[in-house]
Amino acid sequence: MSDQTVTTDELLAELRSQIEAYGRGAATAEYRPDGTVLRANDAFAELVGAGPATIAGAEHSTLISPETAGTAEYATLWEQLRSGSDLTNEYRLLWQGSRDRWIRSSWVPVRNAAGQVVKVIEHALDVTEGKRAAADAAGKIQAISRSQAVIEFGLDGTILDANDNFLRLVGYTREEVVGKHHRMFVSAHDAESPAYRGFWQSLGAGEFFSGEFRRIGRGGREVWLQAVYNPILGVDGKPWKVVKFAVDVTAAKLANAEFEGKVAAINRSQAVIEFDLDGRILTANDNFLRTVGYQLPEIAGRHHSMFCTPEYADSAEYREFWAALRGGEFRSGRFHRHGKNGRDVWIQSSYNPILDLSGKPVKVVKYAYDVTEQVRLEQKLSVPA
Structure with missing residues (x-):
């Protein structure tokens, strides 16, 4: 026999060392075939919230939730272990009501030389956080699915x-x-x-x-x-x-499509111009531009006062007009305005403050139609013969 030959005692010592090393890192408990705890290491004792000496002699059924201990599945577990079957399962651990943990366990029956099961070793892993995370995710998914x-x-x-x-x-x-x-x-x-x-x-x-x-x-x-x-x-x-x-x-x-259809119909039939709350022009449709004789680039960004006489634009009445619109008040009537090159334009129009979702004005939209010819006819008829 060479110096490299491993003796039986050395092999047993190595195996014992490996088992002890595993036991230090894993939660391990040993049971009699009837489910009585023979011993448990510190890691397993920490899982159940009691000292190893306290666990020894206890029935495994006292370590788990009463709902689980009373089931037919639990009785079948120990029948299978006593028959020598290796098993893996998850169960809710409850020791003296002090803790509530979920563990995943591998159960290994140990046989004697005659082939009889003499004890059962449980290797346990704490999966509580994973269970809680899964339950949280499942709850969120159920909430989404309900709504x-x-x-x-x-x-x-x-x-x-x-x-x-x-x-x-x-x-x-x-x-x-x-x-x-x-x-x-x-x-x-x-x-x-x-x-x-x-x-x-x-x-x-x-x-x-x-x-x-x-x-x-x-x-x-x-x-x-x-x-x-x-x-x-x-x-x-x-x-x-x-x-x-x-x-x-x-x-x-569908409601939005109907609304857009109505707005499109208004745009086709009326002159429309939009202002910010200070009176600066944001945009205008073709009907309005034809009425005043401008192109959009000529008026965008300029103030509404470009359509008014200088005297009216400088008046307290005009300032009050825009103050009221900024406050959300609606204005309508027949207005005298100036188009391109000072051309007189009369329009029947409404100034409509547009509100946001909180009820605050954000801009003003003016809907109008040209009544210049009608006003001129009225003026002619009012002149004495």
């Missing part, structure tokens, strides 16, 4: 799942959408477009998209969504699915 429409897709656009809010929004059942492609919600023209293919390619590459999207529900019904498409990354940092969170903005979209 928003949520649908999940594979990276190719195949529908994986959808919540009730989304299904009500598009008018389908879950069975009618799962396994279908997202293109069922878009027009045939859009589905065949390069932009649509690029959209899914970008999502598959990990890019997210947000905005307003026109979609098609059951029966061709138009639906507008304010939505975010979120690629979900795996542990390798690569996307593996896409989750879409959406809010129905169809009513607001």
Whole structure:
């Protein structure tokens, strides 16, 4: 036998040293096959909030929550361990009510030379923070799902799942959408477009998209969504699915379209000019520009007083006029104004302070139509024959 030969005693000593080293870093407890604690190391004692000597002799069932200890699954655990099966599980640890911890345990039955299970070793890992983080994330997801429409897709656009809010929004059942492609919600023209293919390619590459999207529900019904498409990354940092969170903005979209239509109609039929609260010109439509004979670059940034006589522009009445508009007061009537080259213009108009969401004026919009010819006719008729 050479000097390099390892004796049985040396091998046992090395193995014992390795086990002790592992025991110092891991939470470990040993049990009789009936679940009675034989011994526990300091790390395990710290998990349960008691000293090792206090734990020794206790039943494992007293270390866990009563709800878990009384289940059939718990009884089956010890039956399987006594039969020699290795197991891994998670359970809620509760020692003398002092702490509430979740641990993930690996259970290893130890057999004697005759093959009988003589004890069970538990190696435990504290997963409480992970459990709490997971519960927090799950709670947030449930809150979002209760308030928003949520649908999940594979990276190719195949529908994986959808919540009730989304299904009500598009008018389908879950069975009618799962396994279908997202293109069922878009027009045939859009589905065949390069932009649509690029959209899914970008999502598959990990890019997210947000905005307003026109979609098609059951029966061709138009639906507008304010939505975010979120690629979900795996542990390798690569996307593996896409989750879409959406809010129905169809009513607001239709109302806004109606509003824009009305504004467009006003712009086609009336002269419109906008001012800041100090009276500086922001913009004007073509009808107004034709009425006063200017081009927009000639008036933008200048003051409203350019359309007034110098005497009126310097008057207290004129200053009060703009002070009232800044205060949110509306003004309307027939006004004498000057166009390009001093041309007399008479307009029937209203000055309308525009309020922000807090009710404060932010600008003034003037709607007007030219009554110059009518005024001239009135003036002629008023002259004595």
